[in-house]
Amino acid sequence: METILVAGGAGYIGSHTAYELEKAGYNVIVLDNFSEGHREFVKDYKVCEVDLADIDGIRKVFAQNKIDAVIHFAAFAYVGESVQYPEKYYYNNVVNTLNLLKAMIEYNCKKIVFSSTCATYGIPEHTPISENQKQDPINPYGNTKLMIEKIFKDYDRAYGLKYYALRYFNAAGASPEKNIGEWHRIETHIIPLVLRTLTGESKNITIFGDDYNTPDGTCIRDYIHVDDLASAHRLALEKLLGGSNSECINLGTGIGNSVKEIINAAERVTGKKVPVVIGARREGDPDSLYASNEKAKEVLGWEVKYTNIDDIIRTAWEWEKKLHAMKAAV
Numbered sequence: 001m002e003t004i005l006v007a008g009g010a011g012y013i014g015s016h017t018a019y020e021l022e023k024a025g026y027n028v029i030v031l032d033n034f035s036e037g038h039r040e041f042v043k044d045y046k047v048c049e050v051d052l053a054d055i056d057g058i059r060k061v062f063a064q065n066k067i068d069a070v071i072h073f074a075a076f077a078y079v080g081e082s083v084q085y086p087e088k089y090y091y092n093n094v095v096n097t098l099n100l101l102k103a104m105i106e107y108n109c110k111k112i113v114f115s116s117t118c119a120t121y122g123i124p125e126h127t128p129i130s131e132n133q134k135q136d137p138i139n140p141y142g143n144t145k146l147m148i149e150k151i152f153k154d155y156d157r158a159y160g161l162k163y164y165a166l167r168y169f170n171a172a173g174a175s176p177e178k179n180i181g182e183w184h185r186i187e188t189h190i191i192p193l194v195l196r197t198l199t200g201e202s203k204n205i206t207i208f209g210d211d212y213n214t215p216d217g218t219c220i221r222d223y224i225h226v227d228d229l230a231s232a233h234r235l236a237l238e239k240l241l242g243g244s245n246s247e248c249i250n251l252g253t254g255i256g257n258s259v260k261e262i263i264n265a266a267e268r269v270t271g272k273k274v275p276v277v278i279g280a281r282r283e284g285d286p287d288s289l290y291a292s293n294e295k296a297k298e299v300l301g302w303e304v305k306y307t308n309i310d311d312i313i314r315t316a317w318e319w320e321k322k323l324h325a326m327k328a329a330v
Contacts, residue, residue, distance in 0.1 A: 001025060001026065001027050002026055002027065002068040002069065002241060003026070003027040003028075003029060003065060003066060003067050003068050004021055004026050004027065004028055004029070004067070004068065004069050004070070004071060004237065005029050005031055005061065005065070005067045005069075005070045005071070005109075006018045006021070006028060006029070006030050006031065006070075006071050006073070007031045007032070007052065007070060007071070007072045007073060007074040007100060008031075008032060008036075008037065008072065008073030008074030008075065008115070009028070009030030009031065009032055009037070009042055009045070009071075009073065010030060010032040010034060010036075010037025010038055010039065010041050010042045010047075011032070011036055011037045011038075011041075011073055011074075012171065012181075012182050012183065012184065012226065013073055013115065013171055013226055013229055013230070014030075014032075014037070014071075014073035014074075014115075015037070015038075015041035015042060015180045016175055016178075016180060016226045016227060016229070016230040017071060017073070017229070017230040017233045017234070018030055018042065018045055019175065019177075019178050019180070019230070020227070020230035020231060020233070020234050021071075021234060021237070022044070022045070024234055028045045028046070029045065029046045029047075029048060029061070029065055029067070030042045030045045030046070030047045030048070031047075031048045031050050031052075031058075031061060031074070032047065032048075032049065032050075032074070033049065033050065033051040033052070033074075034049065035051075036076075036184070036185055038183060040179075040180075041180045048061045051096075052074055052092075052096035052097070052099050052100055053091075053092075053095075053096050053099065054099075055099045055102065055103065058099055058100060058103040059103050059106065059107075061103075062103050062104070062106070062107040062109065063107070067107070067109050068109065068111070068241065069109065069111035069112065069113070069237055069240060069241060070100070070104060070109065070111070070112045070113070071112070071113045071114075071115075071233055071237065072097065072100065072112055072113070072114050072115060073115045074096070074100075075092065075093045075097075075115065075144070075145075076088065076089055076092050076093060076141070077117075077141060078141070078186055078188060079119065079139050079141045079142075079188075080188070081186070082139055082140035082141035082144070083139055083140060086140040089140045089141055089144050090140065090144060093141075093144035093145070093148065094144050094147050094148060094151075097148050097151070098151070101151070101155060101161065104161070105155075105159050105161065110159065110160055110161045110162060111161075111162050111163075111237075111240040111241065112152070112161065112162075112163045112164075112240075113163070113164045113166065113233050113236045113237050113240065114148065114149070114152065114163055114164065114165045114166065115166065115168075116145045116148070116149060116165040116166055116167045116168070116248070117141075117142065117145050117167055117168060118167050118168065118169045118222075118250070118252070118289060118291065119137055119139065119141055119142030119145060120135045120137055120142050120145050120146040120149065120167060121133055121134070121135055121136070121137075121167075122135070122136040122137045122138040122142065123136070123138060123284075123286050124286060124288075124289060127256070127288050127289065127290055128252075128254060128290050128291055128292035129250065129289065129290070129291055129292060130250070130292040130294075130295070131167070131248055131249065131250055131292075131295055138284050139284070148165075149165045149248065152165060152246065153246070156246050162240050162244065162245065162246050163240075163246045164236035164237075164239065164240060164244075164246065164247050164248075164249065165246075165247075165248040165249070166229075166232060166233065166236060166249055166251050167248065167249065167250050167251065168224060168229055168232075168250070168251035168252065169221065169222035169223070169224050169250070169251065169252035169253075169289065169290065169291050170189070170221045170222060170223045170224065171189075171224060171226050171229055172189070172191050172223040172224065172225060172226065172312050172313075172316060173191075173225040173226050173227065173306065173312040173313070173315040173316050174226065174315045174316055174318065174319035175226070175227055175315070176315050176318070179322065180319075181315075181316070181319030181320070181322070181323060182226075182316065182319065183323055190205075190221075190259060190262055191223070191262060191266070191312075191313060191316050192316065192320060193205055194262060194263055194266045194274055195266060195270075195313075195316060195317055195320040196320065196324075197274055197275050198266070198270050198272045198274065198317075199320060199321065199324040200324075201324060201327075203275065204275040204276060204277045205263065205274060205275065205276055205277070206276075206277045206278075206279040207259050207260070207263075207276060207277070207278050207279065208279050208280065208281055208282045208285065209279070209280065209281030209282070209285065210260075210278050211281075212281075212285075212287045212288075213287045214258055214287055214288060215258070216258050216260045216261070217260075218258045218259035218260045219258065219259055219285055219286070219287060219288070219289075220256035220257065220258045220287065220288040220289070220290065221256065221257065221288075221289050221290065222252035222253055222254070222255065222256055222257075222289060222290035222291050223253065223257055223262075223309060223312055224251060224252050224253050224291075224304070224306075225304075225305070225306035225311075225312050225315070227305065227306070228251075228253075228302075228304050228305055228306055229251055231302065231305075232249075232251050232296060232300060232302050235300040235301060235302055236249070236300060239299070239300065247295075247299055249295050249296050249299060249300065250291040250292060250293055250295065250296060251291070251293065251296055251302075252290060252291025252292075252293050253290075253291070253293065253304050253306075253307055254290060254291055254292060254293045254304075255290065255307065256288055256289075256290035257309050261309065262309065262313070263276060265309045265310050265313050266313055266317070268310055269310055269313045269314050269317055270317055
């Protein structure tokens, strides 16, 4: 049984991936500093509470465990915050990843699956976005992820580090099987924000611009269920363990849904009316972003299970009700 270190495994996508690995029979060790993650999500795993800024702490984890591969989710991921505090993002996302890679190479662990992002593409030249499209990020968060991809390429050439960089689009939904879901310190994702107007946690949802060049005037994005993301990470891991060369792969449904379509779907799923306010456009928001997932299908043998936005939102709604009750009980 291979031992997999999941860095950032107490977070949203990390915890779902840890569960996916556990179901597949892997020995899972979670490394997290709990600045963003939740202890409730990882109570079933061995947990190492270590910050990636602590190189000696990382070395200790590798010294005490025979780790076969790493899945790396540990990063700050708020675009607006990255613009305001770029230093925080470059140190945490880039410098701390170098610490992780240093320990991996020292302990001869040379397989890593990396949580990258469609933000590395910036404003797309065309949609659907394929892996060979130009990468030109428009914010520090996207820059940090692209820098790490470039570092991996150099480390592959120099040290034989094999990697899969998974560039995913808008993660959404929650596991129907396990009591985990989307729970961020600062919530910026539209689906939980919409649903929180229906639990009474928020008064309304603001649509930032309704005059985009799309059928209904609102931005179109590619919403991919977190369980589908988790299965892709497992498949990428299995490819690396089987001796695969390094790859960069998009993860999305290949289907775009507009902001208004998300709101309409939430109303269908919940039977409630979403209170909406129309606001001004946000700088840098492209009209439409959605993935070509042909490479993921071809290379990973990956199939998207959640292709209907109502089904994705239904899982998010079940989790959001639980989360609201948990918050109320505190």
